[in-house]
Amino acid sequence: MLIPVALGIALTQANQNEVTVYNQGFALIKEVRQISLQAGRQNLAIEDVAQQIETNSVGIKCLGNPNALEVLEQNYQYDLISPMAILNKAIGKTIRLSRILPNGAKETIEGTMLSAPSGIGADMVYQGMVLRTSDGRILLNPAGELEVTSIPDGLISRPTLLWDLFAPTAGSQTIELSYLTRGMSWTADYVLTLDGSGTGDIKGWVTMTNQSGANFADAKLKLLAGDVQRVAPRGAPGIIGGGREALSKMVDAGFQEESLFEYHLYTLQRPATIRNNETKQLSLLEAKGVTVTKKLVVDSMLNFGMYYPSEGEVGTGIMKPQVRLEFLNKTDNKLGMPLPAGNFKVYQRDKSGSVQMLGEDRIIHTPRDEKVSLVVGRSFDVVAERKRTNFRRLSPNSFEESFEIEVRNRKQEADSVVVLERHYGDWRVSETSQKWDKLDANTMQYVVALKAGESKKITYTVVTKW
Numbered sequence: 303m304l305i306p307v308a309l310g311i312a313l314t315q316a317n318q319n320e321v322t323v324y325n326q327g328f329a330l331i332k333e334v335r336q337i338s339l340q341a342g343r344q345n346l347a348i349e350d351v352a353q354q355i356e357t358n359s360v361g362i363k364c365l366g367n368p369n370a371l372e373v374l375e376q377n378y379q380y381d382l383i384s385p386m387a388i389l390n391k392a393i394g395k396t397i398r399l400s401r402i403l404p405n406g407a408k409e410t411i412e413g414t415m416l417s418a419p420s421g422i423g424a425d426m427v428y429q430g431m432v433l434r435t436s437d438g439r440i441l442l443n444p445a446g447e448l449e450v451t452s453i454p455d456g457l458i459s460r461p462t463l464l465w466d467l468f469a470p471t472a473g474s475q476t477i478e479l480s481y482l483t484r485g486m487s488w489t490a491d492y493v494l495t496l497d498g499s500g501t502g503d504i505k506g507w508v509t510m511t512n513q514s515g516a517n518f519a520d521a522k523l524k525l526l527a528g529d530v531q532r533v534a535p536r537g538a539p540g541i542i543g544g545g546r547e548a549l550s551k552m553v554d555a556g557f558q559e560e561s562l563f564e565y566h567l568y569t570l571q572r573p574a575t576i577r578n579n580e581t582k583q584l585s586l587l588e589a590k591g592v593t594v595t596k597k598l599v600v601d602s603m604l605n606f607g608m609y610y611p612s613e614g615e616v617g618t619g620i621m622k623p624q625v626r627l628e629f630l631n632k633t634d635n636k637l638g639m640p641l642p643a644g645n646f647k648v649y650q651r652d653k654s655g656s657v658q659m660l661g662e663d664r665i666i667h668t669p670r671d672e673k674v675s676l677v678v679g680r681s682f683d684v685v686a687e688r689k690r691t692n693f694r695r696l697s698p699n700s701f702e703e704s705f706e707i708e709v710r711n712r713k714q715e716a717d718s719v720v721v722l723e724r725h726y727g728d729w730r731v732s733e734t735s736q737k738w739d740k741l742d743a744n745t746m747q748y749v750v751a752l753k754a755g756e757s758k759k760i761t762y763t764v765v766t767k768w
Contacts, residue, residue, distance in 0.1 A: 320522040320566075321486075321576060323510060324530055325642065328356075331487035331518070333479045339469040348463040352483035353380060353515025359482035360463065370475045375466035389431070390418045391454035398432060401446030402701040412436050419443075438464055461515060465685075472745075478622060485514035486576075489645030490586065492665075494627070494676075495657065496652060502594045502629075504637070506586035508557075512576050520573040525557070525586075527667060528565030529613045529644035545645070556585055559640065566640045589636045598623040600686040600709065601722040618689050622680040623719055625661070631672050641668040648678050683712040684719060684752075692763070698765040703734070711752035721748040721760060727768045 318334035331352065339346075354657045357378045364370045392415050399411045413435035419428035426445055433441040488510040497504040508525060512518075557568040559712040568586075576582065599626065627648060648660040661678025668674055692704040709719050723738075723746040731738070731746070739747045748760050 320520060320524065321518050321521045321574075322524040322526055323488045324526050325488055325490075325528075326530060326532065327330045328482055328484050329514065331479075331481055331483055331516075333521050334365070335477055335479060335514075336474060337477055338474050341469060341470055341472040343374070343392055343466070343468045346465045348465065348479065349460050350516060351461050351463055351479075351481065352376075352485070353461045354483050354485040354513075354546055355461070355463075355663055356484065357463075359480075361480040362477075363480075363706060364479040365476045367475065368469070370471045370473075371467050373465050373467045377464045379462045379464055385422070386419075388450060388454060389415070389448070392450055393418055394452075396451060397433070397448050399444055400449070401444065411441070413439075413441070416440075418481070455531075475483075477688075483514045483516070486510070486512050489692055490527075490642040491583075492641075492646045493646055494592075494646055494648045496594060496627075496648065496650040497658070500593060500595070501591050504587070504589045504592055506588070506641075508584045508586050509581065510576070511529055511581045511586070513592075514577055515578055518576040522574060523570040523574040523576065525568045525570075526562070526565055527568070527640070530565070531669070539674050541618040556587075566642070571588075587639060588673075592629055592636050594627050594629045597626040598681050598684055598717065599717045599722065600624075600688075600707070600719060601724075602688050602707075603724040620688065621686045621688060622682075623686060624677055625679050625681055627676045627678055631668055631670055631674055633670075638670045639661050640670055641665060641674070643667050646674075646676050648676065671766040684717060685710045685712065686719070686721070696765070700765065702763060702765045704733075704761065704763040708757060709750050709752065709760070710757040711755060714754050716751070716753050716756075718749060718751045721750060722746065723748070723762075725764055725766060727766050729766040732763045732765055735760055738762070 308421070320330075320332040322330040322332075322669070324330075330460060334494050335558055337346065339486050355378065357376065360376065362373055371573045396412060397414060399413070401409055403409055411433070413433045415431065416434055417432035419431035421429045422465070423429060423445075426447065428445070428448070429443055431443060433444055433465060435441065483596075488508055491509050492506045493505045494502050495505075495506075510525075544694055557570055559566060559568050570584065574582070574584075598620055602621060604624075629635060629637070631639065631641060643664070643666050645662060645664050650655045650660055652658055661676075663676040663678060665674055665676070671765075686709050688705065688707045691706050693701065695701045705723070707721055707723075709721065710718055711719075722741075724744050725746070726744055736748060736750075746762075750758050750760065752758060
């Protein structure tokens with residue numbers, strides 16, 4: 303006969319709890335617990351684990367004596383007590399129904415529940431429930447207050463791991479319990495505030511959500527940024543840091559960054575309480591006076607891949623330049639830190655000093671010394687107009703075509719525009735109105751400097767062979 307042993311959540315020290323959250327929607331939990339063992343085979347209940355625990359990831363380590371216990375079998379019990387769970391397990395059992403009759407009298411009916419309800423209405427109407435009374439009547443979807451004689455077997459109040467284990471000797475032991483759980487995630491969010499003179503301030507935040515079904519009090523919080531490979535079950539869909547110099551201002555209360563394998567790990571330098579069904583925001587990084595450059599980009603074929611334009615179709619007509627903000631993630635630019643993937647919101651102060659939002663974009667994991675490029679919107683006062691002015695077939699597999707791109711600056715100050723042209727196959731430019739650069743096998747780049755109110759035209763002819 304197995305002897306059940308109840309187990310509470312007794313922690314030796316609060317800081318011995320660790321929660322490492324991955325930005326792919328799961329977390330690694332490590333807890334230190336005190337347990338009391340009897341000699342021989344017994345059951346041990348580990349309560350208050352995360353409801354979304356991955357049971358095949360559970361690790362057990364006895365810190366004082368590695369041979370103090372041997373786990374023979376593990377069961378995860380997650381059928382939590384609720385009215386619907388109790389009624390589903392009460393089929394075939396006797397229940398009592400109390401209801402108010404139309405004349406105001408109260409009636410108590412005892413009977414056997416033949417079918418559990420699929421839902422409960424606003425007036426306590428049990429939709430789908432069938433009750434056979436002791437006098438043989440059949441009640442369908444009755445309304446009223448239900449009473450059961452006992453809690454059905456198998457229902458528990460908290461998610462519980464039940465271990466069937468063997469201990470050679472009795473005594474108190476300290477164990478380290480570790481497991482993976484779904485339902486925990488974090489993202490990085492950034493705010494870039496421009497001062498209007500070519501620099502800006504960046505504030506980074508961690509936004510973490512806990513929907514794992516468990517609370518973690520005074521835990522050591524760690525965040526891992528990186529693309530960690532995981533094997534998805536069949537049918538299933540497929541951190542944060544600062545440059546040493548910038549982040550050192552936050553070490554006392556914020557995150558400490560370190561490299562881990564091919565990833566980055568960020569440890570909060572104070573205990574954190576992570577409650578279930580809670581979204582928590584934590585300060586990540588702050589950099590002031592970052593040099594930011596603005597770039598206007600006209601790219602007529604940006605969203606059309608290999609599709610080549612014909613007269614009057616894709617790639618012709620009026621186009622609004624894309625507005626990009628770019629900065630170098632380097633120490634001499636007040637940064638130089640690994641930036642986890644996240645959303646960038648961009649603001650700038652108007653003449654009255656009020657902050658206005660300019661746009662929003664998302665970055666991928668960006669290491670130090672790389673360039674960050676944010677698309678914040680489309681230019682209002684700069685216009686580009688593109689048309690194909692000539693097309694001539696030279697042979698069955700070659701042709702010649704000419705293009706004209708007019709760029710017009712309607713602002714009261716000078717600006718420059720980058721014009722990107724894309725061609726595919728074996729192509730060469732036979733004529734051009736100004737110098738251009740070849741960025742890759744398919745992309746031409748023109749840089750057009752415009753004075754206030756000025757318009758300029760780019761013309762070129764290209765010969766393409768297939």
